Structure formats: C-alpha cells, structure tokens
Amino acid sequence: MAITEILPGIHYVGVNDRTTTRFEALWSLPIGVSYNAYLVVGEKIALIDTVEEAFGSRLEANIREAIGERKIDYLVVNHMEPDHSSSITALRRLYPDLEIVGNAKTLQMIDGFYGIAGGTVEVKEGDTLDLGSRKVLSFHMIPMVHWPETMVTWCAGDKTLFSGDAFGTFGALDGGITDSQVEADRYWDEMRRYYACIVGKYGGPVQKALQKVRTLPVETICPTHGPVWQREIPRVMDIYDKLSRYEGEPGVVVAYASMYGNTEQMAERVARELAAEGVGPVRVYNLSYADPSVVLRDVFRFDTLIVGGPTYNGNLFPPVAELLDRLAARCIPQRKFGWFGSFCWAGASVRLLGEFAQKMKWEPLCDPVEMKQGFSSDACGLCRTLAGRIAERRRSE
Structure with a gap:
C-alpha cells in the first residue's frame, strides 16, 4: 500500500504549504500548513474537498498518481473556505462531468464565490451517496464549525470521518500522512493554536459536533489540515472537548x-x-x-x-x-x-x-x-x- 493510501480505496491527495507566512493573512505558520483532500474509490470516485488554488496543479498530479486516467464522478465539499474550495473551478474544467455535492448553503456559496450553479447535488442531514464496492458516504451537518455551511462526511464501511476543519491543526506534514507516520507530539501546540485562532469563538457548535461524532464508531479522522488521526483519536477529541468548553x-x-x-x-x-x-x-x-x-x-x-x-x-x-x-x-x-x-x-x-x-x-x-x-x-x-x-x-x- 502506498503511503498516501490511508485505507484500501481511500487516498490522501492533499498538499503541503511551506511558503505562506500568514494563515487567513493573520496567523503565523512557523512550520507551514497542509491543505488536505481525499479520494474515496469505489465503482465511482469521490474527491472530498480540494486545496488552495495556488497548489491546484499538485492536487491534479496527486489525483492522477492515485487513479490514473479514471474520472472523478463527485466532488464533496465539506467546507467552503477558499483554502479548501478555490480549486473547484479548475477541477470542473478538468472533469467537466463532475457533480458537486454539498448542502444548500454550500451550493449557494459555490455560486457566489465561483459562479457555478449547475451540475450539483444537494444533500441534507443523513443523506447517502453510494459509490459501489461498499463505499457509501453519508453527510452530517456541523454548522458554525466554523462556517454556517460546514458538514462532515462519514464512510461507514471504513469507519472513516472526513471532518473538514474540525480536528485540524496548523503544521505541514513531514513525510507521512497519518499520526503513526509523523511525529504527532509536534502538532499538539499547533492544534491548540489553530483552535484558538480559527475556531475559538464557536465552542457551543463544536460541542454539538462532538456529540454527533461520538455516536459514530470512528477509527480514522481525515481533517482538512494536519495529520490523519488514527492512534491519537482519544487525545484529539479530548483537546477539542476541553478547548470548546473553555476549560483551562x-x-x-x-x-x-x-x-x-x-x-x-x-x-x-x-x-x-x-x-x-x-x-x-x-x-x-x-x-x-x-x-x-x-x-x-x-x-x-x-x-x-x-x-x-x-x-x-x-x-x-x-x-x-x-x-x-x-x-x-x-x-x-x-x-x-x-x-x-x-x-x-x-x-x-x-x-x-x-x-x-x-x-x-x-x-x-x-x-x-x-x-x-x-x-x-x-x-x-x-x-x-x-x-x-x-x-x-x-x-x-
């Protein structure tokens, strides 16, 4: 299995940014940041989130390395902040039949940011998308973590949660992808810093999201920033729980x-x-x-x-x-x-x-x-x- 194949049929195709000095033009990035995107491959293929458009060509290369000339059937958009959505226009040109999957607020934002209104699939809480080969995605809303359109995508067959910005952290990925492949201890302070700067106002919505996530038998968390969590899920949950309860x-x-x-x-x-x-x-x-x-x-x-x-x-x-x-x-x-x-x-x-x-x-x-x-x-x-x-x-x- 390639290091970027997290689980059979689930591939990491994100990128590292070690050149940007300010996240959101505000927050320092002393060890960079990753923009994470994932492919879920069944009989059909879904890409979950994209990357900052300056790195779009690398995303395309990573996709082709994982699936060759196969087409992407769906783009699932968990979060519309431009560091995760600004490659949508380029991907639609590359895969003109690509259907964009999002909730109603997401689809409005895609039109507002990128002028894309057609070829979309609107999903609501609990809706599913069957890719075949036991790859079934379901969608769960976590509004205001930390934008109003935010949702997570759950792949029950692989017990894998694609969590958007939730459970994310600053810091580029040094070689590996999962928490067993990188030096996990390097990311705990970066997680706290990321939470305080980016998510800090929204403790109540984060608590609601944690309650929803805890009903799922999660074994892998794939956030849009930082490592993929497997071994360290209890610690990740604990940090987010304490921070969102403002418990010092x-x-x-x-x-x-x-x-x-x-x-x-x-x-x-x-x-x-x-x-x-x-x-x-x-x-x-x-x-x-x-x-x-x-x-x-x-x-x-x-x-x-x-x-x-x-x-x-x-x-x-x-x-x-x-x-x-x-x-x-x-x-x-x-x-x-x-x-x-x-x-x-x-x-x-x-x-x-x-x-x-x-x-x-x-x-x-x-x-x-x-x-x-x-x-x-x-x-x-x-x-x-x-x-x-x-x-x-x-x-x-």
Missing part, C-alpha cells in the same frame, strides 16, 4: 506591554513572585513583540490570565487593547483574571482592564495593582501582594 488547565499567562520598561518590570516581578509561591506553569508575553496566535493559544490552554499595561493617550496601550479585542471576539466565558497598570499623570489602564473583566463577566482574583511613574520598591511590594493573593486563591481551590 492550571497555569498562568502574564501578558503585558510596556513603553519604557516600567510596566515590564511589574510583569517580571509578578511572574517571579508567582514562581516563588509555587504557582505554575507561568508564561510571560510582551504583547508588543509576541506572536498573537501563541498568546491566544495559551489563554485558551491555561485557567488564569494576568494582563498589564500603561495608560496611553487616556486609554489602554494599543497592544494590550488588541489582546482584549481578540479575547472578547472569542467569547471566552470564564478565566481567573488579575491585572496591573501604570500611568504618568492620569491613570486609565487599570480602570479599563477592570471594565473589560466586568464585560466578560470574569471574576477578579484580587484587587488590581496601579503604579504611578517609575518602578520602585513600593511597586515591587504591590506586585508581591498581587502574586500572593493569586497563590492564596489557587491553594484554596
């Missing part, structure tokens, strides 16, 4: 920004005192320089967030404000929250951080710390007090 594990993120280093000294002191109190792990990020996707990843992962920043033009220092905007957009319902700030002549940052906590309905861990002008022994003592109160709350739980 014990740990503290200290996220700050500083113009001239005084607020930075507060952050360093808070982190040092937390460590001295035995609170950890602690992750410290300077928001003026840190990768936003990494900060979001750890805010989703850990249960405690401490934010600090100076007052700037009567408002929050912009890098701090940007973090708060990203957190609010993801509707995280609970985090243990502490905050600190500084000012020169008129303070605002501490008040505004407190208003953010109220808006998010987060319970403060302790009173905030506010420093006027330069870092001093008094400020050092205040930071020690803040860390001590956080430690007390942690020990009392």
